[in-house]
């Protein structure tokens with residue numbers, strides 16, 4: 001049974017999940033043993049990327065948004081640059097032990113916001129999603145918050161700045177719909193895309209952990225969650 005009563009009754013069916021892939025290491029085996037017995041069943045899987053549609057109902061989205069407003073007040077959004085000096089179209093900030101940064105120096109995790117303050121704690125509602133979909137007792141070290149205004153996108157990339165790829169990456173979508181593209185473990189090749197809507201949760205773990213992925217575009221104004229439109233994506237990762 002799910003430990004998080006808030007998610008029960010939202011159309012999520014608990015199931016025993018036993019499937020492991022050859023990509024998983026011994027450490028991953030141990031991690032799997034540390035999981036709770038039951039995690040919800042995803043709605044769809046694309047190349048091993050699992051999507052839990054409408055995982056958060058509208059009241060859960062509104063209360064999470066409240067917590068995210070406090071997060072952004074404590075750690076204001078930044079306008080990052082790529083290591084090549086190009087401005088990124090998303091604005092971002094973080095919560096947790098580490099924040100993910102990008103600028104001319106490169107991609108990295110840092111333990112403080114550029115203001116000098118430590119990153120705020122990851123909101124409880126966000127940690128609950130991690131625990132519910134992964135079943136892991138180990139909590140994520142970083143919650144990266146990306147804000148997509150009209151026209152923002154995210155180029156194809158791998159999440160590979162973390163020490164241990166046996167931990168999954170969990171991502172939460174809030175606000176406008178986004179076209180999420182899933183590729184391969186090397187750059188290029190055929191891809192598949194899914195539209196993500198507010199309240200959807202994506203897990204990239206096991207064989208899908210290192211797949212290239214990106215956001216081609218958002219459909220501005222498709223959700224009423226954010227008054228001015230736009231999309232928030234939260235990415236949760238274990239860093240070290």
Ligand code: SIN
Pocket residue numbers: 146154171178180213214215233235
């Ligand atoms: C990312 O992978 O960095 C963001 C994914 C998303 O916005 O859905």
Ligand code: MN
Pocket residue numbers: 157158159213235
């Ligand atoms: Mn990513």
